[in-house]
Amino acid sequence: MLLTRRNLMQTALTLGAMHAFPGLTWAQARPLVFATFTGSWEEAHKAVLVPAFRKATGNADMVLDPMLSVDQIAKVTAAKNNPPIDVMLHDPGPALQAVAQGLVEPYPVEKSAYYKDLIPAAQEPSGPAPFFQVVGLTYNPETVKTPPTSWADLWKPEFKGRVGITNLNSTLGTGFMVELAKMHGGSESNIDPAFKAIEALRPSLAAVAANPGQLATLFQQGQIDISPGNFNAIQILKARGVPVEWVAPKEGAIAFKTTIHIVKNSPNRELAFKLIEAALSPEVQATLMEEPYLIVPTNTKVAMKGEIAKALAKDHAEIAKKFVFQDWAKINEQRAAWIERFNREIRV
Secondary structure (H helix, E strand, O other): OOOOHHHHHHHHHHHHHHHHOOOOOHHHHOOEEEEOOOOHHHHHHHHHHHHHHHHHOOOOOEEEOOOOHHHHHHHHHHOOOOOOOOEEEEOHHHHHHHHHOOOEEOOOHHHOOOHHHEOHHHOOOOOOOOEEEEEEEEEOOOOOOOOOOOHHHHHOHHHOOOEEEEOOOOHHHHHHHHHHHHHOOOEOOEOHHHHHHHHHHHHHEEEEEOOHHHHHHHHHOOOOOEEEEEHHHHHHHHHOOOOOEEEOOOOOOEEEEEEEEEEOOOOOHHHHHHHHHHHHOHHHHHHHHOOOOOOEEOEOOOOOOHHHHHHOOOOHHHHHHHOEOOOHHHHHHHHHHHHHHHHHHOOO
């Protein structure tokens, strides 16, 4: 196994705890491991959630291990009895998969101080949703003089060689393909029309990114001018001075909740619960709603304000009215086959 700096630090912390308390097993001694997402999510959680968790737990040790949901599920599946992860973060498709495979424990709702304050859609008993993600159109205003208004604008001739998309391993990529299919007569159960449309888009594609974080980097490096994109990831780029803007397409921006779960057989269940409680707290959610993170909160005690209120929704009730929510139970039925087909057929 390749040893990274994170692996080495985690091993050192564990060995130190085992030396101080000889009765501890390796699993019991290791710090809490939270598998967050890559890119802007890791940055936001490192800056806001981790300090809040440590303050609430007397500076308990924890490690952020950023990875895609599919990788989180693979790692836990490979070691169900002694999982290397204590808390998983999932978009709707992978969340359904993790629950179906028995990889997560029910959230102890009766102990939670904040669960009751979440909007109904975020009250998932297998793991609550601490935030929503919103996907729309991202573009460089210095090179794209007329702001896009529709997903169809990606096919405009002036963007030849300057369009970016993600593959279907990411929720962003799959969600975009589903909406593209709907525009051409398809559905959550049939995205053949989307594959035909992407084939027509091939001359315009500059890159197919592995994940949303990599897609954001392509804007930073000036390799693409327009793409589907996560609202909050783009706000972080703007805060760094990268020329980039986000707009909801007229077909409707895609919204999906992201849920957080205690891994079954975790040796750190209590710490895992406290981390999730911190993520649901109004203090953490209010902070993450501010610049540069601009993450959409789910705790109703947090009032929408700033750029989120201006660009997305003025309150929680408006979320359900304005955004497109997809049927991920249907999507999951064929997603694995779609991913395989996309990786085989769509190359730049």
